Amino acid sequence: xxxxxxTRRYDRREFLGLGAGLSATALLAACGGGGATxxxxxxxxxxxxxxxxxxxxxxxxxxxxxxxxxGGDGPFMQKLIGDFQAENDNIAVKMNTVEWETYxxxxxxxxxxxxxxxxxIMHIDQLPTNAARNVIVPLxxxxxxxxxxxxxxxxxxxxxxxxxxxxxxxxxxxHPLAFFYNKTTMEKGGLDPNKPPQTKDELTSALEQLKxxxxxxxxxxxxxxxxxxxxxxxxxQNGGDLxxxxxxxxxxxxxxxxxxxxxxxxLSEDGYSPRNVAQDAENIxxxxxxxxxxxxxxxxxxxxxxxxxLDWGVxxxxxxxxxxxxxxxxxxxxxxxxxxxDTNKLEASKVFISWVSQHSADWAKAGQVPARQSVQESxxxxxxxxxxxxxxxxxxVHFQPPVPGIGDAVPILEAAVGDAxxxxxxxxxxxxxxxxxxxxxxxxxxxxxxx
Amino acid sequence: xxVSSQRAAAGTPGTAAKQRSxxxxxxxxxxxxxxxxxxxVVFGIFVxxxxxxGLWISLHSWDYLLPGKPFVGxxxxxxxxSSVSRYGPDFWESMRATGxxxxxxxxxxxxxxxxxxxxxxQQFPGRALFRAVYFGPYVLGVAVIGVLWRFLLDPNVGVxxxxxxxxxxxxxxxxxxxxxxxxVSLVGPTVWWTLGFNTVIYLAGLxxxxxxxxDAAKTDGANAWQSFRHVTLPGxxxxxxxxxxxxxxxxxxxFGQSLLITQGAPSFETRSAIWxxxxxxxxxxxxxxxxxxxxxxxxxxxxxxxxxxxxxGRRVD
Numbered sequence: 101x102x103x104x105x106x107t108r109r110y111d112r113r114e115f116l117g118l119g120a121g122l123s124a125t126a127l128l129a130a131c132g133g134g135g136a137t138x139x140x141x142x143x144x145x146x147x148x149x150x151x152x153x154x155x156x157x158x159x160x161x162x163x164x165x166x167x168x169x170x171g172g173d174g175p176f177m178q179k180l181i182g183d184f185q186a187e188n189d190n191i192a193v194k195m196n197t198v199e200w201e202t203y204x205x206x207x208x209x210x211x212x213x214x215x216x217x218x219x220x221i222m223h224i225d226q227l228p229t230n231a232a233r234n235v236i237v238p239l240x241x242x243x244x245x246x247x248x249x250x251x252x253x254x255x256x257x258x259x260x261x262x263x264x265x266x267x268x269x270x271x272x273x274x275h276p277l278a279f280f281y282n283k284t285t286m287e288k289g290g291l292d293p294n295k296p297p298q299t300k301d302e303l304t305s306a307l308e309q310l311k312x313x314x315x316x317x318x319x320x321x322x323x324x325x326x327x328x329x330x331x332x333x334x335x336x337q338n339g340g341d342l343x344x345x346x347x348x349x350x351x352x353x354x355x356x357x358x359x360x361x362x363x364x365x366x367l368s369e370d371g372y373s374p375r376n377v378a379q380d381a382e383n384i385x386x387x388x389x390x391x392x393x394x395x396x397x398x399x400x401x402x403x404x405x406x407x408x409x410l411d412w413g414v415x416x417x418x419x420x421x422x423x424x425x426x427x428x429x430x431x432x433x434x435x436x437x438x439x440x441x442d443t444n445k446l447e448a449s450k451v452f453i454s455w456v457s458q459h460s461a462d463w464a465k466a467g468q469v470p471a472r473q474s475v476q477e478s479x480x481x482x483x484x485x486x487x488x489x490x491x492x493x494x495x496x497v498h499f500q501p502p503v504p505g506i507g508d509a510v511p512i513l514e515a516a517v518g519d520a521x522x523x524x525x526x527x528x529x530x531x532x533x534x535x536x537x538x539x540x541x542x543x544x545x546x547x548x549x550x551x
Numbered sequence: 552x553x554v555s556s557q558r559a560a561a562g563t564p565g566t567a568a569k570q571r572s573x574x575x576x577x578x579x580x581x582x583x584x585x586x587x588x589x590x591x592v593v594f595g596i597f598v599x600x601x602x603x604x605g606l607w608i609s610l611h612s613w614d615y616l617l618p619g620k621p622f623v624g625x626x627x628x629x630x631x632x633s634s635v636s637r638y639g640p641d642f643w644e645s646m647r648a649t650g651x652x653x654x655x656x657x658x659x660x661x662x663x664x665x666x667x668x669x670x671x672x673q674q675f676p677g678r679a680l681f682r683a684v685y686f687g688p689y690v691l692g693v694a695v696i697g698v699l700w701r702f703l704l705d706p707n708v709g710v711x712x713x714x715x716x717x718x719x720x721x722x723x724x725x726x727x728x729x730x731x732x733x734x735v736s737l738v739g740p741t742v743w744w745t746l747g748f749n750t751v752i753y754l755a756g757l758x759x760x761x762x763x764x765x766d767a768a769k770t771d772g773a774n775a776w777q778s779f780r781h782v783t784l785p786g787x788x789x790x791x792x793x794x795x796x797x798x799x800x801x802x803x804x805x806f807g808q809s810l811l812i813t814q815g816a817p818s819f820e821t822r823s824a825i826w827x828x829x830x831x832x833x834x835x836x837x838x839x840x841x842x843x844x845x846x847x848x849x850x851x852x853x854x855x856x857x858x859x860x861x862x863x864g865r866r867v868d
Contacts, residue, residue: 201834205834212616233614322816322817322818323814374707374723377728378727378816379814379816385708505835511819514818515819518816518818518819519818522818524817524818540637541637544637547612
């Protein structure tokens with residue numbers, strides 16, 4: 101979810117290759133029966149009891165650590181691991197990187213047959229699903245041992261890691277959407293490149309100005325990346341929400357949701373965006389100077405930095421509605437379910453997670469905002485200009501609600517936004533259809549994962 | 552034959568005949584099955600058993616990680632036929648996508664390789680090179696051709712539109728983002744990619760047609776078209792039926808191209824049935840629903856294969 105699209109393409113390619121192997125694994129897992137999660141004795145097992153120290157004195161252990169940091173973020177994590185191992189020579193951390201889309205299929209299958217890793221990273225909206233499916237174990241002890249408290253995190257990211265009154269994730273970072281602007285293109289269009297539009301009126305007049313110079317200034321993608329995120333963001337800005345408070349029914353087919361989608365469609369109709377924008381095209385066009393503005397994830401900071409001839413800036417997401425709001429995701433540390441947990445490994449895992457959490461200012465260099473407020477306030481982080489601009493949005497970040505199976509609703513929302521942006525159906529019709537499907541999904545999920 | 556004649560030569564003719572008939576009566580009944588056994592075991596374990604297991608799964612609400620897998624009877628099937636169910640409309644849209652792809656790609660994949668094979672069957676300098684050139688793309692994986700064509704055909708930043716523009720043609724064709732262009736972008740690369748395989752099968756078939764028929768046709772005064780029509784086509788009949796069948800089945804399970812080239816765009820209209828099934832079963836973990844969809848797709852493919860064999864498979868000897 102957090103990778104920028106170019107990398108996701110390869111996810112899918114890998115997914116193809118994996119298909120056969122995975123279905124075999126899944127089948128074996130299903131036949132096996134005796135795996136970790138069907139064993140009642142481990143079903144509600146917690147991550148174990150932790151000591152309070154930040155050091156590990158037991159025998160030498162090797163920890164398997166799986167994640168989906170396949171982009172520019174991978175080397176940053178690898179470097180953190182290197183630094184960690186230099187300080188802790190009795191803990192070896194073996195990192196295994198799989199594309200995110202594959203990851204969320206592979207990890208449950210591996211855990212089921214008892215071959216799962218020790219530690220993993222999961223997105224915040226995946227935590228409840230994987231908790232309900234017994235892929236990951238509660239971490240309340242760990243949080244206590246690490247002295248992690250709500251005070252050090254924004255409440256949204258903190259609360260979203262809780263499922264059935266137990267904590268399942270230790271937040272590493274938050275990655276909101278941000279407003280990126282191409283200074284060269286703005287200048288070419290007769291705009292002040294140091295004054296990115298921050299309100300609806302400013303944005304409209306900037307786009308009008310660019311249009312007068314034959315520049316389509318803000319390409320609207322019919323895909324989740326980035327059109328879907330834009331719609332969610334504006335819906336929240338309008339004071340609406342995607343779901344009702346306990347996420348048992350859809351709430352997006354509202355005046356706020358419809359007007360957000362109408363606004364997106366109008367950008368295309370008013371000629372500020374080409375029709376039929378292909379996946380990633382808005383981003384590629386931004387990087388080669390044909391597109392002036394993109395609402396994209398903070399993880400694009402490094403790719404933009406690396407792009408030649410790209411003079412860019414980043415700002416808060418402009419306020420289109422009545423309040424500030426933006427889509428966001430978050431990476432969380434998780435500990436995997438095992439038929440038998442090894443106390444030494446658990447202890448070592450705790451030390452590792454604690455260490456990385458404290459050093460998350462280094463992780464921020466990968467294009468992320470650290471989840472811990474103490475790290476956000478550190479000098480090391482404040483030196484990262486773009487990241488700290490994005491960090492100012494944290495109070496406005498909205499996550500997906502913490503209920504199992506919520507991720508399955510996202511493709512339905514994506515299709516609705518796509519239908520409207522491609523003018524295949526009106527915003528009202530697209531959202532009404534999606535509402536029906538999402539309600540059915542939520543009902544099925546409640547039945548399936550029901551406590 | 553060689554063995555039996557040796558045997559016959561070894562003993563008196565009478566005993567040899569007796570031995571032979573005894574042998575075929577004794578061990579003979581099970582011999583074919585013994586020879587088939589290794590394959591049957593593999594087929595049973597990897598095809599029949601999973602298929603049976605899949606049928607069982609399709610009658611349940613099945614997530615392999617959840618302890619409860621309630622039996623739901625035929626609900627997974629009946630829901631697919633309801634217009635308000637969660638998967639029904641999207642599943643049939645994906646079936647329609649697969650159908651459209653099959654109907655447009657199969658005629659091209661049956662006829663173009665036939666023409667190519669007939670040409671490559673002639674004697675001309677560089678024939679081997681051309682055979683390799685036509686077969687070349689087939690050795691690439693779907694991931695390679697998918698990503699390749701996605702970049703070439705990208706409507707906003709792709710090479711195709713760039714050069715069309717240079718030639719003074721429209722440079723804003725939405726190859727991968729709107730219909731019917733999406734179909735062109737799926738069928739075209741697929742034909743380019745798999746044409747070589749069918750060509751090779753046709754070539755083998757062409758070399759199997761005896762020269763004498765052509766000579767006889769020539770003697771009777773047949774022109775090139777007539778000898779193609781009355782010698783080549785009937786001679787290739789079983790090969791054509793074979794090619795048609797595997798091509799239909801191959802198109803029916805198309806996945807990679809729509810995942811990679813059009814990425815389902817516009818808004819999942821080119822998402823193929825297999826993609827939708829894999830997504831439902833392996834990403835949303837609704838394995839019961841996915842298994843039911845697989846059975847419906849299989850049923851379609853089985854019926855089509857039977858129809859092909861029934862109407863085209865009969866040999867007129």
